[in-house]
Amino acid sequence: MLSSLRIASRRAATARNLVAVRASSTWRNVAQGPPVRITEAFKADSFDKKINLGVGAYRDDQGKPYVLPSVRKAEDKVIASRMNKEYAGITGVPEFTKAAAVLAYGKDSSALDRLAITQSISGTGALRIGGAFLARWFPGAKTIYVPQPSWANHAAVFKDSGLTVNKYNYYSKDTLGLNLEMMLGDINAAYPGSIFLFHACAHNPTGVDPTEEQWKKIEAAVKAKGHYAFFDMAYQGFASGDVDKDAFAVRYFVSQGHDICLAQSFAKNMGLYGERVGAFSVVCANQSEKARVDSQIKILVRPMYSNPPIHGARIAAEILNTPELYEQWLGEVKEMADRIITMRALLKENLEKLGSQHDWSHITNQIGMFAYTGLTPEQMDQLAKEHSVYATKDGRISVAGITSENVGRLAEAIFKVKG
Numbered sequence: 001m002l003s004s005l006r007i008a009s010r011r012a013a014t015a016r017n018l019v020a021v022r023a024s025s026t027w028r029n030v031a032q033g034p035p036v037r038i039t040e041a042f043k044a045d046s047f048d049k050k051i052n053l054g055v056g057a058y059r060d061d062q063g064k065p066y067v068l069p070s071v072r073k074a075e076d077k078v079i080a081s082r083m084n085k086e087y088a089g090i091t092g093v094p095e096f097t098k099a100a101a102v103l104a105y106g107k108d109s110s111a112l113d114r115l116a117i118t119q120s121i122s123g124t125g126a127l128r129i130g131g132a133f134l135a136r137w138f139p140g141a142k143t144i145y146v147p148q149p150s151w152a153n154h155a156a157v158f159k160d161s162g163l164t165v166n167k168y169n170y171y172s173k174d175t176l177g178l179n180l181e182m183m184l185g186d187i188n189a190a191y192p193g194s195i196f197l198f199h200a201c202a203h204n205p206t207g208v209d210p211t212e213e214q215w216k217k218i219e220a221a222v223k224a225k226g227h228y229a230f231f232d233m234a235y236q237g238f239a240s241g242d243v244d245k246d247a248f249a250v251r252y253f254v255s256q257g258h259d260i261c262l263a264q265s266f267a268k269n270m271g272l273y274g275e276r277v278g279a280f281s282v283v284c285a286n287q288s289e290k291a292r293v294d295s296q297i298k299i300l301v302r303p304m305y306s307n308p309p310i311h312g313a314r315i316a317a318e319i320l321n322t323p324e325l326y327e328q329w330l331g332e333v334k335e336m337a338d339r340i341i342t343m344r345a346l347l348k349e350n351l352e353k354l355g356s357q358h359d360w361s362h363i364t365n366q367i368g369m370f371a372y373t374g375l376t377p378e379q380m381d382q383l384a385k386e387h388s389v390y391a392t393k394d395g396r397i398s399v400a401g402i403t404s405e406n407v408g409r410l411a412e413a414i415f416k417v418k419g
Contacts, residue, residue, distance in 0.1 A: 039054070041384060042390045049409060050388035051410055052401055053397040053401040054390055054391050054392055054401075055398055056369070059400050059401055060339075066271060068329065070328040070332055071272065073328075074322070078311070088309075090301050090302055090306070091301070092119020092279075096313040097119050098117075100281075104262060104281070109251065114285065114286055114287060114290050116293040117280070117282075118281075119278070119279055119308045120278040121278065124157065125280075126280035127154070129280045131160075131161025140192075140228070141164075142164060143194055144194075146168070146197045147168060147170035147171070148167040148168065149171060150170075150197070150205075151199075152205075154197065169182035170206070170208075177208055178210055178214065180217070180218075183218070184221050187221040188225060193225075194227050196230065197232060198230070198231050199233075200235075200246065201233065201247075201249070202368025205372065206370070207368050207369075216252065223258070229253050229261075230260065230261050231249065231261070231262045233250060233264050237337070238268045238336060238337055238369070240337060241336075241337035243269075262279075264278055265277075270316060270319065272316065276309060276312060340369060343399050343402040343403070344363050344399055350407060355415075356415055356419060368399075369400050370396055372394075375418060380395060389410060
């Protein structure tokens with residue numbers, strides 16, 4: 001029998017070993033990521049008239065999440081059909097991908113017969129597949145140029161895909177609009193055969209889009225340098241209310257002979273945020289090339305997530321392939337876009353009524369869910385601390401968070417910090 005002293009000694013040794021194990025934990029070097037400051041600060045604010053302009057999702061005029069009636073009808077039809085829950089193929093639900101291609105490129109596009117397309121986990125997933133495909137197969141330098149500024153996740157997605165990320169000039173802080181001259185200069189200065197990412201419409205975060213004539217100049221510069229165009233189209237229809245108008249840049253580049261690649265999202269224009277419905281496509285030279293590209297996309301997707309979810313894709317397919325639902329959806333998309341356009345106009349009008357001497361025309365000149373106000377980080381902090389108005393420090397606001405009820409208070413807050 002062990003003595004009490006030996007038992008105590010062993011227990012002490014065990015305790016020391018446990019301490020040593022904890023001190024050398026496998027995850028001891030994992031750093032704490034930054035907090036989501038807007039969300040946390042908004043939740044902590046007890047003021048009943050606080051305004052959240054940081055959310056990247058559409059809200060109705062009562063500030064509530066909105067499910068499109070066409071989506072409700074399509075979902076009812078999908079559920080009533082009692083389809084099985086078998087896996088989709090690696091590239092997804094074919095009824096969806098075919099219809100998504102037509103929506104993006106146009107029903108008469110020459111690209112449709114030579115298009116390699118896969119369903120993706122929304123637009124982010126499409127970008128990730130595209131980045132991985134380019135990192136593996138793009139014949140030029142594995143460098144992608146993104147606009148400055150751009151959606152915050154672009155750089156992270158492409159870096160994790162294996163690409164080097166550079167930036168090109170896009171937005172002018174002086175004019176609060178497009179800096180076309182410097183943008184074209186950067187396109188011309190880039191190494192020939194580089195990859196350029198373009199927002200097809202409703203540029204995030206600035207809301208500044210090139211005009212059709214400016215897109216033509218951009219296309220000519222890209223062609224002259226032999227660059228490759230990668231389009232991110234997250235807001236088709238949601239920007240102007242017209243799906244064809246919003247797809248102009250994509251279709252124009254294809255018509256000029258560019259074999260582009262494209263990331264599509266149905267989060268915003270169908271409100272299918274949590275369903276994660278998207279598509280990635282590559283315009284190929286011919287059927288043979290299409291078959292080879294398609295095979296390599298499948299090779300990429302298989303170890304990444306094997307195959308995509310089916311429910312949201314079935315809803316989108318039902319809308320896109322049913323004429324009555326499609327027409328209803330087009331009307332609803334326009335209603336959402338029109339509400340955002342109206343909120344822009346009301347914000348500008350209220351600021352002017354308050355006597356602001358600043359030119360607020362950039363608010364109505366911009367388009368889509370987001371607007372660059374031109375406010376400084378210090379002014380944005382002041383909006384939050386003194387007026388319970390929350391948005392990102394770069395001055396970006398989500399116009400979808402503005403309502404008929406809060407637009408007056410928002411204008412007063414901006415007037416007090418900006419004048």
